[in-house]
Amino acid sequence: MLRRRLASPDRDRAVGAAILGAAVAVALLLVGMRLILNREEAPLPAPIPSPPLAQAPTPTPATELASPPAVAPTLPPDQAPALAADGAPAPDGRAAVCLDPGHGGSDFGNVRREDGVDVLYEEDFTLAHTVALAERLRADGIEVALTRTSDIGLNPDNRDVNGDGTVAPPAGDADSDQLDDLQARVLFCNAAGADLLVSIHYNGAENTALQGYEVWYNGARPFSDRSARFATIAHEELGAAFSAAGYAANDRGIGTEDHAVTGPERPGKLTPSAMPGAVVEGLFLSNDEDAAFITSEAASEAIVGAYERAIVRYFAEYPG
Numbered sequence: 001m002l003r004r005r006l007a008s009p010d011r012d013r014a015v016g017a018a019i020l021g022a023a024v025a026v027a028l029l030l031v032g033m034r035l036i037l038n039r040e041e042a043p044l045p046a047p048i049p050s051p052p053l054a055q056a057p058t059p060t061p062a063t064e065l066a067s068p069p070a071v072a073p074t075l076p077p078d079q080a081p082a083l084a085a086d087g088a089p090a091p092d093g094r095a096a097v098c099l100d101p102g103h104g105g106s107d108f109g110n111v112r113r114e115d116g117v118d119v120l121y122e123e124d125f126t127l128a129h130t131v132a133l134a135e136r137l138r139a140d141g142i143e144v145a146l147t148r149t150s151d152i153g154l155n156p157d158n159r160d161v162n163g164d165g166t167v168a169p170p171a172g173d174a175d176s177d178q179l180d181d182l183q184a185r186v187l188f189c190n191a192a193g194a195d196l197l198v199s200i201h202y203n204g205a206e207n208t209a210l211q212g213y214e215v216w217y218n219g220a221r222p223f224s225d226r227s228a229r230f231a232t233i234a235h236e237e238l239g240a241a242f243s244a245a246g247y248a249a250n251d252r253g254i255g256t257e258d259h260a261v262t263g264p265e266r267p268g269k270l271t272p273s274a275m276p277g278a279v280v281e282g283l284f285l286s287n288d289e290d291a292a293f294i295t296s297e298a299a300s301e302a303i304v305g306a307y308e309r310a311i312v313r314y315f316a317e318y319p320g
Contacts, residue, residue, distance in 0.1 A: 095320030098189035105153030112202025145192035154184035197277030211287035212250025219256035226276035240308035
């Protein structure tokens with residue numbers, strides 16, 4: 001088939017249209033390149049290990065659970081909470097607890113390894129269970145402050161929070177001196193004016209035969225009797241919860257120790273907590289039986305419920 005040749009005017013119009021189209025295309029290309037070159041790319045967030053709680057995912061924090069400041073300020077003396085005769089916060093009509101999910105950020109806490117692969121992280125369990133606990137306690141009418149509500153440390157900038165002139169090594173070795181992170185947690189709870197401090201952890205050891213739960217408090221504080229009472233209640237409730245869930249958890253008892261979160265003061269190293277409290281180690285991630293239970297559907301309800309009942313019982317005896 002023969003193609004019809006364009007007459008001269010038609011050809012001129014076609015050539016003009018083609019030139020105009022090409023010019024527009026070039027202009028659009030230049031604008032697009034300028035936008036790409038001038039655009040400020042937002043940095044990608046640091047990767048976060050996938051929570052190992054396949055059967056009990058980390059609850060989504062409510063909007064009021066805003067992340068605390070990286071380093072909490074201390075209260076001026078005229079704003080510090082009043083103290084009772086035993087040094088504990090004096091009753092003021094409010095029951096307030098400071099919950100401390102252990103570790104976070106680059107500090108994974110205890111890690112369970114299987115076949116050379118990290119599969120369970122303490123920081124994930126402490127956060128998931130503490131956030132769930134906070135929601136339940138608020139429903140019980142108890143005021144709650146959380147030292148962290150996401151996968152962060154309390155001192156991400158590695159500042160000298162306690163003023164001793166030292167900071168943790170850049171590698172963030174969990175076995176290194178972590179007093180600045182721990183001091184930040186204590187200062188946060190002090191600034192919150194809490195009546196009780198509960199630091200939630202999960203254990204781990206090279207000896208995988210070690211298993212069970214334990215509760216620690218410091219016996220050298222003015223209010224150690226209250227700390228001992230809460231430790232006793234928490235110990236009772238955890239034992240009862242494990243039993244009710246059908247798990248024969250090993251009872252490792254209650255101990256006293258010099259712990260950075262619960263005190264006492266370390267001159268030049270640590271400003272102590274201003275309220276009674278305890279550190280709870282709920283089961284060993286490194287033990288096969290404990291790990292199997294803690295990743296079961298029954299674990300979250302058993303453990304979170306035990307903490308809730310213990311804190312409610314404590315405030316029934318020592319109203320805020």
